[in-house]
Amino acid sequence: MASMFNEMSSAGVYAAVVAILLLLSLALPAVYNLYFHPLRAVPGPRSWVIFPLLRHYAAIAGTLDEQSRRFHVKYGDVVRTHPNELSFTTTAAWKDIYGPVANLPKVMVYDEEARNVFNAEDNAVHGRMRRVLNPIFSERGARSLEPTVKHYADKLFAKLAVYAKEDRYVDMTMHWNLTTFDIIGKLAFGEDFDGLANGRIHPWVKNIFDTFKILPIIIAVSEYPLLMRLMKALMPRSVAESREAHVAQSHDKARRRMRNESLKDSGDFMDTMMRAQGTEDELSVGEIMANSNILIIAGSETSATALSGIVYWLLRSPGALARVTQEVRQAFERDDEITMASTAQKVPYLLACIQEGLRIYPPGAGSIQRYVPSNETRVVDGIVVPARTKLGVHHSAAYTSSRHFHRPLEYIPDRWLPAASEVNSPFHGDNRALVQPFSVGARNCIGQTFARNEMRYLLARLVFRFDLLSLAPECAAWHEQRSFVIWEKSPLMVRLRERQ
Structure with a gap:
């Protein structure tokens, strides 16, 4: 009876140790990604940083781009959507990511x-x-x-x-x-x-x-x-x-x-x-x-x-x-x-x-x-980006941003006519160079x-x-x-x- 009790106690201890190790294997990367990672200061959905599978689930469900647009509205022109992934909506990022000097490889x-x-x-x-x-x-x-x-x-x-x-x-x-x-x-x-x-x-x-x-x-x-x-x-x-x-x-x-x-x-x-x-x-x-x-x-x-x-x-x-x-x-x-x-x-x-x-x-x-x-780092739109980071300019989030376009959710072809560049035009401030549907470089x-x-x-x-x-x-x-x-x-x- 005593030996059976000891075996049950040992099994309980073993299970507890396994559970603790499992929790640590999940918690330690999350703590590192949130508080010690080189990209920790970049805003973004914390849940996606803690649980990267959420980002992949959104892609599999077909909602990644919709959610990315919402994140850019909430967090700004640079969003961390994964522990090692940044999404940009700026013209500087086009040059720094896709330009001839950058020469970054495709994912x-x-x-x-x-x-x-x-x-x-x-x-x-x-x-x-x-x-x-x-x-x-x-x-x-x-x-x-x-x-x-x-x-x-x-x-x-x-x-x-x-x-x-x-x-x-x-x-x-x-x-x-x-x-x-x-x-x-x-x-x-x-x-x-x-x-x-x-x-x-x-x-x-x-x-x-x-x-x-x-x-x-x-x-x-x-x-x-x-x-x-x-x-x-x-x-x-x-x-x-x-x-x-x-x-x-x-x-x-x-x-x-x-x-x-x-x-x-x-x-x-x-x-x-x-x-x-x-x-x-x-x-x-x-x-x-x-x-x-x-x-x-x-x-x-x-x-x-x-x-x-x-x-x-x-x-x-x-x-x-x-x-x-x-x-x-x-x-x-x-x-x-x-x-x-x-x-x-x-x-x-x-x-x-x-x-x-x-x-x-x-x-x-x-x-x-x-x-x-x-073994490289890059600077993209002023942000130091460590090795093995995925990054890109998000087309629809950039093009429908109120930070870059007047009445961005409306279809207004006039914003592309020469008169739109005049100072008194409501579209004078539109960042037309940001729209690169065929990419650059x-x-x-x-x-x-x-x-x-x-x-x-x-x-x-x-x-x-x-x-x-x-x-x-x-x-x-x-x-x-x-x-x-x-x-x-x-x-x-x-x-x-x-x-x-």
């Missing part, structure tokens, strides 16, 4: 795919890829692609005319996606996704959206190696099969395009990459495939998102809609006068509408993170020139041919969306009337 989640122009960590590799792709993404290169854009624009507007004739609401979210994916598919692989032809999103494209939802989970567990192994073991086979199917279809399309001699010298993305064969900038077959894949994602989803947001905000702003419609119809007498070149010169208010749309509804709501390398978005040309062209033709009448009642708060790197867009139901 990446790697897989087995070859490196592409987006995720190439080595600056020499990244530079080689940009040199190969720069010609097609220059102003001249972007406008050489106009016949392809026009072909799919014609198909889009023919479909919209049917909805207008029947006086039915049309889902502009879906139709912008169908259009931009078909355009980029044709330019990257020499074949579209049959989106506009079939009126539905291709399964290959849908898989891209599903991948973005999984990404926050991968980022979260990557900080905890044991969780990463557990996640791989427990991940449903269907997820892995979906990923494998995506890669296989992408590679199959790329191989077919590379073998298609009839498209040689076509001037599309693949042709541009293959022209480097035999030069010092030559891309491997794996790099060509990987870059084709990333161009499909980056070159279609972002444009479709921006176009959807601009149409939504124009319909929410009748004065701006009437003004841009009048401007376009006075600038052009016929639809065929509308080109990428002419829209760059003749419709300044349309350009302001696009820029204001990118401000109030940036395609990427959050930040493209960089990190301070090991050597690793900014390589496709931004094409994207701006494409958006100008499509929007000008839309308001030239159609009267945008109204939003469906259920779309009144369409902009209140979750974000998984990209916005989770719901249908944008719009009523159109073809111009007489």
